[in-house]
Amino acid sequence: MAKTAASGDDYESALAQSSTKVAEFEDTRTGFVHKFQHALHLNPSLVPLIVLLLSIALFGALLGSKFFSPFALTLILQQVQIVGIVAAAQSLVILTAGIDLSVGAIMVLSSVVMGQFTFRYGIPAPISIGAGLACGTACGFVNGFLVARMKLPPFIVTLGMWQIVLASNFLYSGNATIRAQDIAAEAPLLHLFGAKINIGGAVLTVGVLFMVGLVLLLSYVLRHTAWGRHVYAVGDDKDAAELSGVQTDRVLISVYMLSGLICAFAGWALIGRIGSVSPTSGQLANIESITAVVIGGISLFGGRGSILGTLFGALIVGVFTLGLRLLGADAQWTYLLIGILIIAAVAVDQWIRKVSV
Amino acid sequence: MEQQQPILQGKNLVKRYGRVTALDHCDFELYPGEILAVIGDNGAGKSTLIKAVSGAVVPDAGEVFLEGKRVNFSSPLDAREHGIETVYQQLAMSPALSIADNMFMGRELRKPGIMGKWLRQLDRPAMEAFAREKLNELGLMTIQNIRQAVETLSGGQRQGVAVARAAAFGSKVIILDEPTAALGVKESRRVLELINDVKSRGQPIVLISHNMPHVFEIADRIHIHRLGKRLCVIRPQDYSMNDAVAFMTGAKEPPQEALAA
Numbered sequence: 001m002a003k004t005a006a007s008g009d010d011y012e013s014a015l016a017q018s019s020t021k022v023a024e025f026e027d028t029r030t031g032f033v034h035k036f037q038h039a040l041h042l043n044p045s046l047v048p049l050i051v052l053l054l055s056i057a058l059f060g061a062l063l064g065s066k067f068f069s070p071f072a073l074t075l076i077l078q079q080v081q082i083v084g085i086v087a088a089a090q091s092l093v094i095l096t097a098g099i100d101l102s103v104g105a106i107m108v109l110s111s112v113v114m115g116q117f118t119f120r121y122g123i124p125a126p127i128s129i130g131a132g133l134a135c136g137t138a139c140g141f142v143n144g145f146l147v148a149r150m151k152l153p154p155f156i157v158t159l160g161m162w163q164i165v166l167a168s169n170f171l172y173s174g175n176a177t178i179r180a181q182d183i184a185a186e187a188p189l190l191h192l193f194g195a196k197i198n199i200g201g202a203v204l205t206v207g208v209l210f211m212v213g214l215v216l217l218l219s220y221v222l223r224h225t226a227w228g229r230h231v232y233a234v235g236d237d238k239d240a241a242e243l244s245g246v247q248t249d250r251v252l253i254s255v256y257m258l259s260g261l262i263c264a265f266a267g268w269a270l271i272g273r274i275g276s277v278s279p280t281s282g283q284l285a286n287i288e289s290i291t292a293v294v295i296g297g298i299s300l301f302g303g304r305g306s307i308l309g310t311l312f313g314a315l316i317v318g319v320f321t322l323g324l325r326l327l328g329a330d331a332q333w334t335y336l337l338i339g340i341l342i343i344a345a346v347a348v349d350q351w352i353r354k355v356s357v
Numbered sequence: 358m359e360q361q362q363p364i365l366q367g368k369n370l371v372k373r374y375g376r377v378t379a380l381d382h383c384d385f386e387l388y389p390g391e392i393l394a395v396i397g398d399n400g401a402g403k404s405t406l407i408k409a410v411s412g413a414v415v416p417d418a419g420e421v422f423l424e425g426k427r428v429n430f431s432s433p434l435d436a437r438e439h440g441i442e443t444v445y446q447q448l449a450m451s452p453a454l455s456i457a458d459n460m461f462m463g464r465e466l467r468k469p470g471i472m473g474k475w476l477r478q479l480d481r482p483a484m485e486a487f488a489r490e491k492l493n494e495l496g497l498m499t500i501q502n503i504r505q506a507v508e509t510l511s512g513g514q515r516q517g518v519a520v521a522r523a524a525a526f527g528s529k530v531i532i533l534d535e536p537t538a539a540l541g542v543k544e545s546r547r548v549l550e551l552i553n554d555v556k557s558r559g560q561p562i563v564l565i566s567h568n569m570p571h572v573f574e575i576a577d578r579i580h581i582h583r584l585g586k587r588l589c590v591i592r593p594q595d596y597s598m599n600d601a602v603a604f605m606t607g608a609k610e611p612p613q614e615a616l617a618a
Contacts, residue, residue, distance in 0.1 A: 226477070232454060240447070243449035244450070244522075245437050
């Protein structure tokens with residue numbers, strides 16, 4: 001035995017002189033395209049940012065001051081605030097390699113709960129709003145529980161919840177709209193997100209500030225806290241995350257609950273935006289939020305992308321919508337261009353990934 | 358050594374996946390301060406055995422004892438909290454995250470003061486410095502950037518990171534499931550040196566390997582696994598590698614005194 005071990009050692013004896021320096025290489029691929037690709041790989045939200053700046057420049061050149069004014073540019077922010085907030089919730093879920101089709105329905109149900117609690121039961125507005133936020137979080141919990149504990153596919157769970165929540169919304173509200181005048185007179189707090197702030201021609205609303213603040217906060221949390229890293233790890237490879245000590249079920253449930261809560265805030269912002277509480281509003285929020293997430297460069301397979309990209313994605317859609325309308329083009333051109341953008345975004349995503357292989 | 362109490366023990370473990378029996382009333386003992394090698398054919402149930410004692414699978418029947426006390430691990434996190442650190446064959450890394458993020462997954466360091474306590478900010482510089490130090494200890498000098506994503510590492514480098522993670526955090530038992538399978542000569546030697554270092558600190562190690570020279574060089578005892586159960590336990594100085602392979606594949610009946618050991 002000792003003999004075998006000794007002869008086995010021979011080929012390793014040269015190791016004594018091996019180098020102890022950390023490897024350094026001269027990177028000869030210094031071309032612009034390569035550097036660009038590498039930068040994009042490190043900061044995936046750069047792509048939608050560049051597209052956003054280019055599209056603003058394009059429409060600015062075509063339309064001049066009609067588009068390139070503080071008023072028009074902040075109008076875009078107002079128009080995308082609802083989609084932006086919902087897309088932030090959608091981003092969290094998609095980062096865990098899931099999808100949430102119930103975001104729009106949760107948003108509408110939460111706004112209906114806020115309105116009906118105030119006007120049907122005469123509950124003070126702050127408590128009604130709390131109930132609406134709790135309602136959204138509870139819907140998110142059901143989604144998260146079914147996905148994490150029952151191991152059902154997120155697509156199926158949220159497809160079902162979409163119908164359930166939307167139907168509950170119509171049944172509970174009796175299809176009744178609460179008028180804007182009544183809200184303004186009796187419960188102005190429900191209009192909080194619609195409050196306008198004028199800064200020299202630029203018009204910002206509380207909802208816009210909330211959207212930007214929310215995205216910045218989530219961006220910090222995802223990048224710099226343990227919970228944020230766990231969200232990425234779960235989306236990347238759930239089994240590996242579990243083996244390396246992440247409580248994946250807890251992370252998933254918390255993500256869906258947070259998504260529900262954010263959707264409820266979007267419901268509050270929706271009341272501020274449209275003035276009334278309407279059970280038929282916000283039907284396009286699902287598709288629009290997924291569009292913003294995809295154009296923003298977050299991978300539908302989970303674990304990759306940045307929530308800042310989602311904000312840029314929502315803004316790109318807003319810029320195209322307003323720009324084309326000011327140009328007098330048929331609204332269908334907007335959808336056509338957004339369709340092209342979605343496919344282009346995924347193609348760029350694939351190209352960026354080649355850096356790692 | 359046999360008079361001592363085992364630090365980690367499995368009794369009568371059974372695990373079935375549908376109709377496939379992976380563990381068939383298997384026993385397992387690890388004594389304090391030793392290196393126990395587990396060898397066996399592919400599909401003999403070695404990995405399932407290790408998963409059963411480290412919480413990654415819950416056995417259908419049987420008991421696990423840590424330091425004489427009955428434990429019920431329902432997840433790897435449970436086992437980790439009890440000081441059992443495992444490197445799995447599939448390595449359990451998140452490819453898109455950085456080396457430092459992976460090493461600290463589930464036990465991240467937070468910044469001191471307000472930033473950490475209230476904003477729960479991670480202490481990246483400390484985590485990166487620690488990760489670099491542990492990789493250097495292992496001689497993984499070819500990793501250029503501690504912030505690079507694990508997916509950009511070669512298979513061997515990934516394995517090195519996983520071993521470094523286990524060695525850095527395992528307090529009672531370290532389990533290595535084929536730690537040198539994908540490593541180069543130099544890295545393999547480093548891993549073996551590291552295993553000896555860890556042993557000299559008094560920590561016991563379970564090593565699963567197909568590499569007979571490595572097993573015979575560093576193991577104190579060798580657990581031979583066959584058809585879902587422990588066939589026998591031998592000491593490397595009493596038998597040759599040929600004998601071990603013969604027992605493992607069923608070419609030769611194990612000696613009676615080894616069965617008792």
